[in-house]
């Protein structure tokens with residue numbers, strides 16, 4: 001399931017199709033619960049759909065009438081028939097308008113509900129869920145899959161009904177006009193249509209191939225433009241141009257092959273359709289000549305036949321649409337059935353601040369995606385409220401994992417984590433996380449103003465509070481150096497902030513949040529001396545009176561912490577203060593210290 005690639009547009013559609021059977025239909029029907037609140041509009045739309053289908057169906061009969069009038073074989077005058085014709089046209093226009101209007105109400109509103117529900121489901125799902133899926137796949141559920149459903153609600157459903165009604169109504173009507181001619185038609189047309197459908201399927205396959213090849217060529221463009229610096233640095237422009245050219249060539253080859261088949265196909269269809277109509281005219285003509293049916297009926301008959309032919313061809317397409325919709329609704333339901341870790345509809349629990357006594361007791365853990373690898377192998381850590389500890393150790397030792405477990409992104413395997421002596425699993429997850437602030441390694445800012453970005457730490461905070469937090473975080477000076485101050489827009493379309501500035505924004509966020517427990521994931525990339533000082537000062541301010549866990553990469557910053565835990569392969573290999581550990585002959589920490597200072601000396 002997780003591996004469904006939907007990057008290549010149409011590419012995924014074939015495999016996304018579901019078999020249409022009772023079970024899959026029943027499942028898909030569950031998506032219709034989103035339509036229930038709008039059932040009144042749906043019913044109205046359906047009534048107008050029936051009415052507009054009936055008016056469409058009356059056209060061929062009217063044309064027959066006009067012919068009878070011209071031949072002087074009708075009780076009506078030409079003016080009367082044209083008046084009826086006009087009235088029906090007006091009715092048809094009104095019915096069509098309301099049909100579209102009501103169905104759009106249903107589909108737009110209900111699909112916005114689906115999107116809202118899928119999104120709120122996704123953001124409340126636990127972290128392991130996101131490890132199994134790609135972001136692209138999840139966004140495509142909210143966009144492509146829901147659009148597919150929407151198409152069905154707004155267009156396909158109406159079309160399907162119209163086609164079936166035309167098919168059934170039309171056939172009944174022509175049977176009534178002349179059963180002999182109907183049987184003759186039924187003997188020829190289905191054969192032509194089935195042949196056209198088989199042919200058409202083959203062409204669709206070919207044109208999908210051309211589309212895929214075009215998508216593959218577009219990937220080259222995307223990749224090279226994203227890494228244009230690299231292309232230029234290696235002076236590989238020519239190679240890339242050649243690669244793109246070759247991909248296009250391949251696409252053109254397939255497209256031309258498709259065009260040849262399409263040419264044959266279209267000629268065949270036109271030839272066969274008109275051939276069929278000619279056959280009917282010939283046979284029908286002889287029936288008219290022998291006086292079995294009037295000429296007007298023959299005309300009506302031919303029009304209905306064209307209608308019926310069109311709807312049979314259309315139903316094939318509809319069927320493919322329905323199949324795709326079953327796939328789409330399946331994937332939407334699958335997400336909706338996952339279990340959230342928080343319920344967004346529930347009231348926020350009352351904020352109960354903790355003191356911040358954090359304990360890990362013989363914690364063992366493997367990631368759910370790699371259960372065979374033991375990442376933590378019996379970790380015991382005790383941080384009294386307000387104390388500061390640092391985790392050091394080589395990459396992959398399990399430092400970040402400890403923090404992820406404290407945030408309850410994952411369940412511990414065995415052992416126990418407590419905060420203020422209370423097992424982590426006894427906390428309401430929102431309550432727990434509101435007591436913890438994280439200053440991450442790489443600070444991501446959301447598109448928006450600096451004010452909004454800092455407010456993220458405490459939604460609803462006043463501007464004065466934000467300003468005070470920014471001041472404490474040593475961020476106010478640089479913020480005020482921008483003409484728009486706190487209202488400066490940052491992110492993709494705004495001002496780009498430096499690494500140190502972003503970190504200070506993150507610190508201001510954490511200050512505003514004011515939690516008892518703080519997690520600092522030290523940035524690996526070093527800042528220049530001035531930024532480093534500003535960030536360090538801000539951090540010192542932030543750490544005051546908070547339980548702090550620092551994931552340390554640079555040892556210079558952690559000398560003052562109360563206890564250092566040196567991690568190795570999922571275990572605590574050494575622990576103590578900086579002085580104790582540094583004095584420990586041949587210890588891991590002592591060696592790390594030696595190594596870092598050697599590096600510094602060589603700089």
Ligand SMILES: Nc1ncnc2c1ncn2[C@@H]1O[C@H](COP(=O)(O)OP(=O)(O)OP(=O)(O)O)[C@@H](O)[C@H]1O
Nearest residue numbers: 131367369370375394395396397398399400401402
């Ligand atoms: N989401 C995950 N799924 C599976 N394995 C993971 C996941 N995250 C980390 N790991 C594995 O767990 C081990 C510990 O990783 P962790 O990120 O805790 O190390 P770290 O000490 O923080 O390293 P670094 O200093 O490089 O950040 C590594 O072997 C890593 O490959």
